[in-house]
Amino acid sequence: MMRGMTDAADATDTADEPGAADTAATRLLDLQRVDTEADQLTNRRERLAEREQLAAVSGHLNEWERLRATMRARMDELTGIIERSETGAAEIATHKERLEAQMKTVIAPREAEALMHEIATLDEQTDALDMTEIEALEEQSTIDDQLTDHLRSEQGLREAVASAELALQRATSEIETELTALADERTARRAALGDATLARYDRIRASSGVAVAQLAVHRCEGCHLDLSAAEVDDVKDEAAASDGVADCPNCGRMLVL
Ligand SMILES: [Zn+2]
Numbered sequence: 001m002m003r004g005m006t007d008a009a010d011a012t013d014t015a016d017e018p019g020a021a022d023t024a025a026t027r028l029l030d031l032q033r034v035d036t037e038a039d040q041l042t043n044r045r046e047r048l049a050e051r052e053q054l055a056a057v058s059g060h061l062n063e064w065e066r067l068r069a070t071m072r073a074r075m076d077e078l079t080g081i082i083e084r085s086e087t088g089a090a091e092i093a094t095h096k097e098r099l100e101a102q103m104k105t106v107i108a109p110r111e112a113e114a115l116m117h118e119i120a121t122l123d124e125q126t127d128a129l130d131m132t133e134i135e136a137l138e139e140q141s142t143i144d145d146q147l148t149d150h151l152r153s154e155q156g157l158r159e160a161v162a163s164a165e166l167a168l169q170r171a172t173s174e175i176e177t178e179l180t181a182l183a184d185e186r187t188a189r190r191a192a193l194g195d196a197t198l199a200r201y202d203r204i205r206a207s208s209g210v211a212v213a214q215l216a217v218h219r220c221e222g223c224h225l226d227l228s229a230a231e232v233d234d235v236k237d238e239a240a241a242s243d244g245v246a247d248c249p250n251c252g253r254m255l256v257l
Pocket of ligand 1: 213220221222223224225248249250251252253
């Protein structure tokens, strides 16, 4: 792609001379055009609607997974509560059997009374553990229903993410192809410029975005400031002496005529 070559040539004073259009100035403008186009494409790639769509559906899936994990963790917690209640109740039952056996050998009424009191306390503890277990079982049953409901939306969410990924992949691959072509063109354009010119171009581009600006009558199109008549004369002399490239006295960009 060598778009804009003619436009750039027209902008030089010597466009009517065959071959004279190929100056550092026109080569810089061509390089800048390629770089600008690549920047715009890179921006477009980052701001694709398909990318936002993917972020949105991935967010839904993440939230869905978070909820599933919360429910499963609570199910596990409740299983632990149920197991501990059962173990506790079994230990109390063993203890109670021992006390009941003891009861049969006791003669003193005060001792019997103390044992009966202890057995009553164990019964209360068993009741409390049974209650805890029942509540845990009920909660598990509720969460199990919720989890079953929740799992129904999994497939739809995963499909939405997969199709958003595919859409983004398609959209980016078109841009990637264009960017690859531009990268090749850029390499060729840079090869046609000297190291010092390129270093200066890269430095100004990094700091100001636009490195090469055209002089429109007496205004720099980079900083949009007017040059005085004397400055315009200086710029023209400088450009004539250095392959069509001068410095803007206001912004320091590479000024081409
Ligand atoms: Zn300027």
